[in-house]
Amino acid sequence: MASIDIESVRKSYGPFPVLHGVDLTIRDGEFIVLVGPSGCGKSTLLRMIAGLEEVTSGEIRISGNRVNDLAPKDRDIAMVFQSYALYPHMSVADNMSYSLRLRKTAKEKIASAVGSAATKLGLDPLLERRPKALSGGQRQRVAMGRAIVRQPKAFLFDEPLSNLDARLREQMRAEIKKLHADLKATSIYVTHDQIEAMTLADRIVAMHGGVVQQVGTPLELYDTPANLFVAGFIGSPGMNFLEGRYVVTGEGAGIRLSDGTVVPVARRTGIGPDAAVTLGIRPEHVVISDSGMLEAGVELVEPTGFGIILHLSLHGLPFKIFTLDREALSAGPKVRVDFPQKHLHVFDEKGNRVD
Amino acid sequence: MRSGKLLLTGAHRLAILVYVVFALFPLFWLLKVSVTPNDLLYSEGVRMWPSRTTFEHFQFVIAHSAFPTFFKNSLIVSGATAVVVTILASLSGYALSRFTFRAKYWIVALMLITQMFPLVMLVAPIFKMLSPLGLTNSLTGLVIVYSAFNVPFATFLMQSFFDGIPKDLEEAAMIDGATQFVAFRQIILPLTLPGIAATLGFVFTAAWSELLFALMLISGNDAATFPVGLLTFVSKFSVDFGQMMAAGVLALIPACLFFLLIQRYLVQGLTAGAVKG
Numbered sequence: 001m002a003s004i005d006i007e008s009v010r011k012s013y014g015p016f017p018v019l020h021g022v023d024l025t026i027r028d029g030e031f032i033v034l035v036g037p038s039g040c041g042k043s044t045l046l047r048m049i050a051g052l053e054e055v056t057s058g059e060i061r062i063s064g065n066r067v068n069d070l071a072p073k074d075r076d077i078a079m080v081f082q083s084y085a086l087y088p089h090m091s092v093a094d095n096m097s098y099s100l101r102l103r104k105t106a107k108e109k110i111a112s113a114v115g116s117a118a119t120k121l122g123l124d125p126l127l128e129r130r131p132k133a134l135s136g137g138q139r140q141r142v143a144m145g146r147a148i149v150r151q152p153k154a155f156l157f158d159e160p161l162s163n164l165d166a167r168l169r170e171q172m173r174a175e176i177k178k179l180h181a182d183l184k185a186t187s188i189y190v191t192h193d194q195i196e197a198m199t200l201a202d203r204i205v206a207m208h209g210g211v212v213q214q215v216g217t218p219l220e221l222y223d224t225p226a227n228l229f230v231a232g233f234i235g236s237p238g239m240n241f242l243e244g245r246y247v248v249t250g251e252g253a254g255i256r257l258s259d260g261t262v263v264p265v266a267r268r269t270g271i272g273p274d275a276a277v278t279l280g281i282r283p284e285h286v287v288i289s290d291s292g293m294l295e296a297g298v299e300l301v302e303p304t305g306f307g308i309i310l311h312l313s314l315h316g317l318p319f320k321i322f323t324l325d326r327e328a329l330s331a332g333p334k335v336r337v338d339f340p341q342k343h344l345h346v347f348d349e350k351g352n353r354v355d
Numbered sequence: 356m357r358s359g360k361l362l363l364t365g366a367h368r369l370a371i372l373v374y375v376v377f378a379l380f381p382l383f384w385l386l387k388v389s390v391t392p393n394d395l396l397y398s399e400g401v402r403m404w405p406s407r408t409t410f411e412h413f414q415f416v417i418a419h420s421a422f423p424t425f426f427k428n429s430l431i432v433s434g435a436t437a438v439v440v441t442i443l444a445s446l447s448g449y450a451l452s453r454f455t456f457r458a459k460y461w462i463v464a465l466m467l468i469t470q471m472f473p474l475v476m477l478v479a480p481i482f483k484m485l486s487p488l489g490l491t492n493s494l495t496g497l498v499i500v501y502s503a504f505n506v507p508f509a510t511f512l513m514q515s516f517f518d519g520i521p522k523d524l525e526e527a528a529m530i531d532g533a534t535q536f537v538a539f540r541q542i543i544l545p546l547t548l549p550g551i552a553a554t555l556g557f558v559f560t561a562a563w564s565e566l567l568f569a570l571m572l573i574s575g576n577d578a579a580t581f582p583v584g585l586l587t588f589v590s591k592f593s594v595d596f597g598q599m600m601a602a603g604v605l606a607l608i609p610a611c612l613f614f615l616l617i618q619r620y621l622v623q624g625l626t627a628g629a630v631k632g
Contacts, residue, residue, distance in 0.1 A: 050526075050530055052526050052529070079527070081527060085523035087524065087527075087528070098531050099532050146527075
């Protein structure tokens, strides 16, 4: 087990920068999820930690030792690939034992390591099979097994579940979480799926455009997103945003929307009156009420079974509500909505959160 | 509708049959002439099969001609060329497929250029080069020349096979603890067996039937390969067709055996199950 330090790490492909200086400290045994849209640099960062990509500048340390120039094989990390990358000409057992055989581990030790990993992952009856005779979920398990047999310093996961169907993904997600609770191994997990990020992570690193946007526990990111990107990326359905201007009223403050309505908010510091701001509220926090201060047109009602998503048009802009109240099924054509103050997020012109 | 489809299938099969007959007929004729006794060769007219067959041509070719030497020489030259080319082409094909390096573009261009010349143009310069090195009239010389001419194409062939193998596999191996070379040898190479088999087969047959350079670089029977040797059955006043055809039939055997051996790898999709699917 090990801590991983990433210090001012940059990456460019020729003249094209992909990572603009990443600083991150991953504690021993921590489960870190790198999340962001395609092209945000999360996979590149992971591959740099693995040693599959060169570091343009900056430093990566595993257990305090600089690894920038170490070959992947000398970093003692294991990685689960999105494509699983199983060796097709080897049986499941051989796939799992390959790393140990390369290290010339004693036969009995290999057998017991493979055996216990197989039992942990329910692979016992499949050990003699070739990868092509396995289902997607089983292949995924073998890829996990290959990673855990040799008890590396850290586990790297590169979107390991994105090739599975939804049900299997949910199941494997839970298994990965259990496995981590069991092994307590330092893990870095890359995904673009914010649900995976929320459910698995001890801490989430939200990335966008090669820059770390926010690092924090899942609920920190959910409850106090640092900027518009994080606010919009975390949570599904995504946060609603409304443009307005910050106004100071008698006791408090408010956001004046384009139609003149003033949505009361708590006083903010670091922002002047009349500054352009973006108001954010999550769909599940919007309250439908006959006495609501804003009126919106109902465009679409989506029952998910668990709850209902209302697609509204507010001042001509799309706006969503998520509610568990089945009465919403018969809502429309107009509803009135209220925004509880404690659930409002305010972002300044640059998109940064103001409190 | 149904009968129309049936007719179409029938026509399709017939076309294939015609093609196969057309392609195999020369081989059949080779066999036919090789078992026809000399006295019947010109006296029976054109017949599909002689009224009497004999193996005397085969006996003569094996026991009394220099054919076994030619055969052995051809086997050595073709086998060695195939192995040398395949090894070089695997390495260079892998490099072209996986690495980016300076001058890669120019190396590829140069290799393409070598394929553009009619070989006849190169006979004289090559002879000039090999002669002072003592490589004319030697099997080694032939292996070198054949290898040089086959490596570029074989490299492109191997590269296309490597391109078809996901990069994740060797990355996984390198994280598992392999060096790039070990990953190449233990993970990638076994998966390119179809490619290796195709390259071996292609180069072997190319070298096996090569006449031009063999004829120009080799004089005398000791180092002659079988295509050159076949010409010894042509004498000043006559052509001994029976023996020539018998030699031809014998010469087909190794090529057939070779393809029989490698066909398993040619058809097999070894990478199945490597990545998602």
